[in-house]
Amino acid sequence: MQITKLYTYALKSSTGLERDTVSFQRSGFIHDRSVAIINAQNKIITGREEPKLLTILSEINDQKLHLTVNSLGRYSFPLPNKDNSPIQIKLFRDSVSGQLFQEEANELISKLLKGSYSLIYIGNAYRPLLDKRGGKMGEITGYADSSPIHLINTKTLNYLNERCSNKFSDQNFRPNIVIDGVKPFEEDSWSLISINGFHFRLQERTQRCIFTTIDPETQNRDREQEPLRTIAKIRRAIGLRPTFGVNLVPLTAGSIGIGSKLEVVKKQ
Numbered sequence: 001m002q003i004t005k006l007y008t009y010a011l012k013s014s015t016g017l018e019r020d021t022v023s024f025q026r027s028g029f030i031h032d033r034s035v036a037i038i039n040a041q042n043k044i045i046t047g048r049e050e051p052k053l054l055t056i057l058s059e060i061n062d063q064k065l066h067l068t069v070n071s072l073g074r075y076s077f078p079l080p081n082k083d084n085s086p087i088q089i090k091l092f093r094d095s096v097s098g099q100l101f102q103e104e105a106n107e108l109i110s111k112l113l114k115g116s117y118s119l120i121y122i123g124n125a126y127r128p129l130l131d132k133r134g135g136k137m138g139e140i141t142g143y144a145d146s147s148p149i150h151l152i153n154t155k156t157l158n159y160l161n162e163r164c165s166n167k168f169s170d171q172n173f174r175p176n177i178v179i180d181g182v183k184p185f186e187e188d189s190w191s192l193i194s195i196n197g198f199h200f201r202l203q204e205r206t207q208r209c210i211f212t213t214i215d216p217e218t219q220n221r222d223r224e225q226e227p228l229r230t231i232a233k234i235r236r237a238i239g240l241r242p243t244f245g246v247n248l249v250p251l252t253a254g255s256i257g258i259g260s261k262l263e264v265v266k267k268q
Helices: 052-056 103-113 154-161 228-236
Strands: 001-008 021-025 035-038 055-063 064-069 074-077 085-091 092-099 117-120 149-154 179-180 188-197 198-207 242-248 254-257 262-267
Touching: 001 021, 001 254, 021 228, 035 085, 052 055, 052 074, 052 103, 064 103, 064 179, 074 103, 103 117, 154 242, 228 242, 242 262
Parallel strands: 149 179
Antiparallel strands: 001 179, 021 254, 035 117, 055 064, 064 074, 085 092, 092 117, 149 242, 188 198, 188 262, 198 242
């Protein structure tokens, strides 16, 4: 088994930025989902509510957030000063915190989404993984839905596409890691894996939602609610919820790249 693709999403719900190598820490890939957009009620919004977020390519380097917006061009904004006072915001039902970007950044996002929105940076305010989602004491993540790192298996995606009338890409599932070289759904059985000698714990099978039905290229919702409907059918047949892919927790810091070998250390 080996890694065939790597993605980061500096801005939550933006399109995936392909990487040759990535560094990671206990909270996940460096800068992954460390920026989010909040509405006037200080609630984080995602591509579920605003599919236009999928038209943004995002990256953080040199202490700046770089956004390429298809309709508006490329922009760079300095990350908020670490001494800025954080504000409390909501990610779904959870309370999290972050630091506001300068007003120019907020104006750009508000123009794109045609409303009142602000950009927020997590800084060091990582949040604990929830017990009910397989988290353990001391495990943390950024503004990701539930886990530091998300992995999917190409053979599992192929298996799904063979049962759908339309074909779906890995970007429908927004993974950080894409692998090949193992049978469909084999990843379900893992408990502990090693990539480049670095260990990752399987936190949970990834629960899927309506976001998977939004075309990453056109931002249109699938009228038949695919691929979610077929995922639910496949999983229901063996008594499972609609899951696809797995969530991983890095047990140390390190780096991995395209072609890195994955080994199963322990199965469930």
